Amino acid sequence: MIPVTSFSSSSVKIPKKEEEENEEEKVAQALNYHNQTKHGFSNYARGPRGLDWANQPNPFRRYISAPLIPLLHFPVENQKPNPHDADAPLYSSLFSSLPPPKPISQSTISQLFYDSLALSAWKTTGFSTWSLRVNPSSGNLHPTEAYLISPPIHSLSDSPFVAHYAPKEHSLELRATIPSWFFDKFFPQNSFLIGISSIFWREAWKYGERAFRYCNHDVGHAIGAIAMAAATLGWDVKLLDGFGYKDLEKLMGLDVFPEFKIPSRPIKGKFPDIEFEHPDCLLLIFPNGTNKFDVNYNELSCAIKEFSNMEWKGKPNLLSKEHVCWDIIYRTANAVKKQLTVEMENLPVDEYQSSGICCENSYKGFTVREVVRKRRSAVDMDGVTVMERDTFYQILLHCLPSGSINGGKQRKQLALPFRALSWDAEVHAALFIHRVKGLPKGLYFLVRNEDHLEELKRATGSEFEWEKPEECPHDLPLYRLATVDCQELSKRLSCHQDIASDGCFSLGMVAHFEPTLLDKGAWMYPRLFWETGILGQVLYLEAHAVGISATGIGCFFDDPVHELLGLKGSNFQSLYHFTVGGPVLDKRIMSLPAYPGPGIDA
Incomplete structure (x- = not known):
């Protein structure tokens, strides 16, 4: 029988010296992972010897039976691009200044996701059809999931809520309603949150041990995509990095996943628990021009603990029938979890800085x-x-x-x-x-x-x-x-x-x-x-x-x-x-519109 360890973090208070020793061990684990997953001329990092197509993960996470709230769609082409068009600013203009902030509404939330994490097209050739997204991903595998944590929005929800974004449907899956005081007490007016998580298995299916690197590339791509789409609406984005792993897990409702037991070596078999979502980060989206605000992480953490007692709707779908566990990915993810940083309470927002123009x-x-x-x-x-x-x-x-x-x-x-x-x-x-x-x-x-x-x-x-x-x-x-x-x-x-x-x-x-x-x-x-x-x-x-x-x-x-x-x-x-x-276009591949897509999964 293979020994296992838990994918969990402790909240027990640790003495300072022991904490420093633990931190040294964590850094050592990150360095060990990094060195072990390097490619060299004579050897590549460990990965599958071939692709198990029968168990390719479903690229779309869904929460079965959660209420599905459709979002609005938008035209891509502008017949007459106008630099003064508030609804469709020119790309280069965003690097000079942001437009006036728009209110939070069904339309603006729809636009944010449509221009950041939605499908951008379907591609087809022969008997194969697959989707592309606005946010890039290594191997088009898309391990990144997103959650909207928001105050009430007319036509979406009468109460503050947590919802999972479903890109194939360009819809929100309502996971839970949250206390009415949550945003008023802790966050600036006209702001909301987007949480980002990763499903390591989606990437490891193809890339093996190096997948943890690629998942985090994709987190960065998603942050960049969200920041650009938010800027179009006059919104600023800030990473709330004082939160700990457990806080993010509760806030996004990800503690509904069973605790994953890490094996002592790479193994293959049926491990549905490996499809859990690892909470990566939380983004605050707020009106451009806000100077600073206080984020009381300690009080927030206490409030978020109560989220575990709320009713969370929907059961996550199964992505594959069989899996391969590359244990070093999960050991490293454990080591690099962020703990709550209670002293980071004042969050200054630096004035927007334009980028240089030479051409x-x-x-x-x-x-x-x-x-x-x-x-x-x-x-x-x-x-x-x-x-x-x-x-x-x-x-x-x-x-x-x-x-x-x-x-x-x-x-x-x-x-x-x-x-x-x-x-x-x-x-x-x-x-x-x-x-x-x-x-x-x-x-x-x-x-x-x-x-x-x-x-x-x-x-x-x-x-x-x-x-x-x-x-x-x-x-x-x-x-x-x-x-x-x-x-x-x-x-x-x-x-x-x-x-x-x-x-x-x-x-x-x-x-x-x-x-x-x-x-x-x-x-x-x-x-x-x-x-x-x-x-x-x-x-x-x-x-x-x-x-x-x-x-x-x-x-x-x-x-x-x-x-x-x-x-x-x-x-x-x-x-x-x-x-x-300059790209080479493959004329054998046909492009289809993103919505409505074919009535089959990618």
Whole structure:
């Protein structure tokens, strides 16, 4: 019989010394997972040897018998895009300023989900039909689920409520009504919450042990998608990071799932409990212009404890008949759970910071909805499309966390959509430039937190130039490291995938890694991936806004990337790769509208 451990967290008060020792063990577990799940030239991280199609997880979580509340639909095309159209602002305008906030209503809530987490299309070829969503996902597997926690909304609910978002139906599944005083007592006026959770099994079915990384990329993509859609409505978004894992579990009604017992090694069998949802984070959505507010996490935590006693409607559907448990995923998820942080009570909201503009005419006049709903992950790049240098610089300016800060350093996350996060930027980008007109091919580096600049120079190869490239905007901390044709190199480092070399440029997202975990705690491990996911979301949207495409690359050879950069140890680690360029369209695949979709599951 295989020994098991519980997937649960203790609320018992732990002595300070023991707590510090526990934290060291948790960081060690995160580092162990990270190292064990690296791909190398001679070996890949452990995963299934083939895909068990009979047990491919259903991509749609439903709560059977929960009341289903339909949401409204919206036209994607604007016949005459108008920069002053309050209902359909131009994509590029959001980076300058947000429109006036709209009230919370059936229409605005519908629009928020329609432009962030809904289906964007169905695809079909031969006997296969599958759905695409506005928010990207590794392998289109979509482990991410979302919950609306809201005050009463006319035509949706007469009482404050918790609802699960069902993207296939573009509807809300009403899970519970909550006390009338909950929002009035704890949150600013005209605000609501969105909770995000992950079903690890959906991703592990295909990717095995590395799936925990990809689930957290997807959390970041979802946060970025929600932040962009909220901005269209004049709403700001802030991660409420003082909550503990147990608080989120109760708030979203996820403690209805049976406790999952973790086996001591990878095993296969019928484990319906493995389909539980892991609560990741909670986002507060509120009117733009709100300066600050107090969030009393301690009192909130006490109030949320009562949620377990409420009537929760609906039983979660079964996603697969049989499963494979990659035990290290669940052991690591246990180790990196966030505990309640009672001292984080005052939540300042920094003033909205516009992003730099150096080439406004790079954009094609698309509305936000046209960009977000037509975003696709390119399967192949054409190897010929060339990007203008100013367009390249413009894309990178929107990748900066602090926006345009009049000569100040890039560090704090003030610009859209990074301002949703609660920590200073920890993620940089090593860029492989292939086809940017006016820039030599080569290896470049975007420093997204300039406090790390000197450390990066010391940590990377001594032969690197660290020179600003030609005509680079003064407020863009981009540096040329080496002039070299790195097309074959970038392909080889990204698991020999042509897509990494056939675009205009590709990149590896390099995080300030072990020092961040040691300084803040093991709970920062998934958050570093969230930051890469938000950066990836910006790259996706920027590429489509200038008329090309992009793709996230989760498969890359970790340590060979570090060796190329001269990085030793774990102070900096590459967490996510990306490619941007001209897509190759597969004419064998037909596109169908997202709603109404075919009457079959994907």
